[in-house]
Amino acid sequence: MCGITAIYCENEELTPSLLYYSLFSLQHRGQESAGISVFKNGTIKTKKGLGLVSEVIKNSDLKNFESKCGIGHIRYSTSGSSSLENAQPFVVKSKVGTVAVAHNGNLVNHLRLRKALEAEGSIFVADSDSEIIAHIFSKSLSRKDVIGSLEVLTNLLIGSYSLVILVNDTVVAYRDPLGFRPLCLGEIENGYVVASESCAIDALEGKFLCDVKPGEAVVIKNGEMEKFKVAESKEEASCVFEYIYFARPDSIIDGISVYDARKNMGEELARESPVEADVVSAIPDSGVTAAIGFSMASKLPYTECLIKNRYVGRTFIMPKQELREVSVRLKVNPIHKNIEGKRIVLVDDSIVRGTTSKKIVDMIKKAGAKEVHMRIASPPIISPCYFGIDMKSREELIAANHSVSEIAKILGVDSLSYLSLDGLLKALKRCGRNKSYCLGCLTAKYPLSWSEDEK
Ligand code: SF4
Known part of the structure; x- marks a missing residue:
């Protein structure tokens, strides 16, 4: 289990604080590591470490992370060890620029996917399944656009995955076709927030817009937000344990x-x-x-x-x-x-x-x-x-x-x-x-x- 967030905000000074507060309100979803990535000076800049959000991201960091867009992650490990290498977001270079990925979920076929990627020359720094997603997505971007690359992911991944991704200055959010893990979209002053739970939108005094539907992607670029249906699925299979135990009681997930x-x-x-x-x-x-x-x-x-x-x-x-x-x-x-x-x-x-x-x-x-x-x-x-x-x-x-x-x-x-x-x-x-x-x-x-x- 993990918590993820993404921010697009025209006011660059606010983005790092918004990422921080959004992650802070999702802290119940994982306490092992925290991290943020933003697009700055033509590349992606990342700060991540072991511990709580407040231990990893310091006030002094926020000034260095001014940007219009960023993503964040807090981790609780289900695949891979509880080490710094496994802290997210994962950043990978691609032919179209730099990609940062943050993942909430678990892939059941990660061993097979990893072997196949290693055979093709991919080098991994961590042992978690989330890095595999970053590699497949960034490789695919050399042949396909963002939505095409999400389709590639959907065809290959078996398991649960709510994702936030930075492709240079484009923010992408995607929820797997069965919608195991929650993901929602809100509007904030001068921008948008995507988060695992609606309590993060509330913390930023944002307006809840919608849940990201199973198989749906949200793409935010230059202040414009668009939704895409990437994958059809006959039925949802959202995790009942989100309602029983995991999510915060002040969150609303899929209208409940x-x-x-x-x-x-x-x-x-x-x-x-x-x-x-x-x-x-x-x-x-x-x-x-x-x-x-x-x-x-x-x-x-x-x-x-x-x-x-x-x-x-x-x-x-x-x-x-x-x-x-x-x-x-x-x-x-x-x-x-x-x-x-x-x-x-x-x-x-x-x-x-x-x-x-x-x-x-x-x-x-x-x-x-x-x-x-x-x-x-x-x-x-x-x-x-x-x-x-x-x-x-x-x-x-x-x-x-x-x-x-x-x-x-x-x-x-x-x-x-x-x-x-x-x-x-x-x-x-x-x-x-x-x-x-x-x-x-x-x-x-x-x-x-x-x-x-x-x-
Ligand atoms: S309902 Fe149980 S098996 Fe299914 S995703 Fe949730 S915790 Fe896992």
């Missing part, structure tokens, strides 16, 4: 408010799995909106039992297990007074590995809870994700290897229920737009097929 979706999931969960209890609480922050929905539907009061240390990153997106474990202990602290002697419904958005949930349940029990009833606002994750969320193997997924009652025992809760798949789809449908989703990790049925040896 993430907040409403999560609240509805909580309401459906309360209807499906009621429980006698004193209070409803959440594992902060990602479980909060569903817990509010649960509380509203169950008429049980919502109470905060855990306070999050906001200066610790999201545990789920820490790349190594040891880091995740340390980070849970730093992350939340119980409010004893709200817990002692209470029967608590503890709502979370999902359980991936179960390590965080187990520690938190333990913490709440030690703080004096009489009973802990865990309610999960999504179905069990039974299969890996190959399209950009860090759930790579069945072994690490608790629900792939244990029944619900076994998981309840492992976590140490008095009862455990998950939202059903029907309940999840009903919750999303109630948001007012009927569309299709990738449900691969919940059903083990994926919207794309590829050869086994790529897995």
